[in-house]
Amino acid sequence: MSRDLVRELHLPSGPSIVLLVMDGLGDLASASTSFRTPLEAARTPNLDSICPQSILGRLWPVAPGITPGSGPAHLALFGYDPIDVQVGRGVIEALGLDMDFRPGDIAARANFATIDAAGRVSDRRAGRISDELNRTLCAKLQDVELGSSITVEVRSGKSHRFAVVFRGPGLEGPLADSDPGREGELVRSVAPIVPNAASLATAGVINRFLTEAHARLADDTPANGVLLRGIGGLPTIPSFAERFGLHPAAIASYPMYRGLAQLVGMTKVPTADGARAEFETYRSLAAAYDFVFIHIKATDMHGEDGNFDGKVAAIEAVDAALPLLLRDPPGVLAITGDHATPVSYRGHGWQAVPVLVHAERGGADGIARFTERAAISGSLGTLRMKELMPVLLAAAGRLAKYGA
């Protein structure tokens, strides 16, 4: 990573910051929606009341044209370079299952599979076994011995899917899959993508796990094997607290987002789901933290479902609950998304995401409404998502002057 100016300049105290992330917030206007986006169509009287006294702009999650997954998008929101700091699919799977994953650990997505006598994969999903059988099989793999310094945790997912987390000194990824990716081929040993002493040793550890797992499952039918994919970890990175001088908390009802916040060292606060419940949680703990990340899932879900009216309603629900955040306003309130989830895509989009920053010393663009199009003319311009954190610190007066 290049020089970390913000780490050099951050001040030890100052007003508090709330980062409200409406997952998948950005959208596209199209003929089928009368050329309105859900943000444009929604009735948002509370957002409208703070918008003119806010500054607006847009954020490229990774880079123009790049559609991010939730991992890179959230790392960027948290101020990390999502190209430097890669989060493997195994990590995302482990976080989504609420596992205790930390920088330095190695995680893998796993399938229970059917393997024939010759060691070939005959069914990569073992006939899509039941969640209940999955839990029984995972219990069998729980206490695999890999030496005194290595611990392994296995966690059941849906059907044939589960995740594995390896913890111990000197583990290094990424590693190539043991899953050959198609039926009829031999199960592979995992192998380093960049071979060195640490990654070779890590491959050895994981291959010992696979050997032992296959021994324990030998008599099971149809799930007598394990396939691993997306094996890797997270580089050791400075925590959010170290980089920004903030004492951060995360309010998110979905495990993956709590997990992503934990990766950078945020405290995970238990909460019920939904804007109103999460904002109530915020009110109950605001005094204990000077940075609070609040994650709203509903906007993304309706985008993934292609449900325009549902996404509008999710935005309106956030707006209706907003007075809870504004009653004792934080020093800085930022509202944005992690990426666009256009209704017409039924999936993540690559578009720049609108952002609103409301702060006493932040300035006032005088823009009437917070929408994708209005944000284009905001004074923040179009930034990289990783640049939002320095802007929020600056709006809070929490960055010293650079140079004399």
Place this chain on the structure above:
Amino acid sequence: MSRDLVRELHLPSGPSIVLLVMDGLGDLASASTSFRTPLEAARTPNLDSICPQSILGRLWPVAPGITPGSGPAHLALFGYDPIDVQVGRGVIEALGLDMDFRPGDIAARANFATIDAAGRVSDRRAGRISDELNRTLCAKLQDVELGSSITVEVRSGKSHRFAVVFRGPGLEGPLADSDPGREGELVRSVAPIVPNAASLATAGVINRFLTEAHARLADDTPANGVLLRGIGGLPTIPSFAERFGLHPAAIASYPMYRGLAQLVGMTKVPTADGARAEFETYRSLAAAYDFVFIHIKATDMHGEDGNFDGKVAAIEAVDAALPLLLRDPPGVLAITGDHATPVSYRGHGWQAVPVLVHAERGGADGIARFTERAAISGSLGTLRMKELMPVLLAAAGRLAKYGA
């Protein structure tokens, strides 16, 4: 530094360029100013007459969220990366006292202080001695011998403050302060922040200076000691002339800005203060240079004082004098600030700064007035400040095509 495309592509001749910097130009709209900035409130008929035939945009001095000091901001205006090329506080102090500081030199901010028999600081400011005593004491330190290849220059400031510049082959900073920062603690030796042969030798030179200085001041009361802070230099950088193929001059009435221009090799031209006087100076020498940097201080001063009307008047004074620059117009006239100095901050801001580029071949955005908000929709978009110089060269037709 990465590849310097502009240095490869610049052409040996072409129209002249004037860079008019209104220090601290950018500002914020807020409720207390009827949501107008000083640029919006000012009557600027001459700026208004060229604005529609200009291209507009905005500049981040260092990066979004980063509030720059004058040093990094001017290096960026001059086309240098203000993160790569750091200017220490000692350098800024020396430049502000109009000392002859050059790349390769090491400068320090200095205090006269009171030191007790045990070597502890009993008063870091020596009772804030008079300017006159300061000058007497500086005279005593003027001819300290540090070997045949090293020269040292001492220059009085206000009260207890002065600056020191060391010149000689192989000097390298930055070095940690000799000032312990609080009373009751021992005076320190200066020491390298990154120890290597050159920085250790430099620390040796400066510690010899301190030993000799203390010997010469031993009988003085209350100022019997010297404390150094912000000790460092500037890396050796290619000159402005080398990088851009221009023959540059600086018209600035304040020493620090003349000094910053001198760091990159500009010729410092004597001038009286104020827009009218500085533009008259420009008219008298324009033919001798093809790049002229003109620095206006008043806009920043009123911002620092929180004086909205004063900042408006300073802008109007520049506008009133503008016909002097436009009578025989340069090939390219750029008007911008080095950073924002919002009246509501009474100090430097982190915001993007508006820029106007008026050039025969530059294009015309058709924007009515040069303001922070209007600049958002200008065709230059929002750039890093260090990117302005390539734009000015291009507007002057002074850059060759890159590639075939």
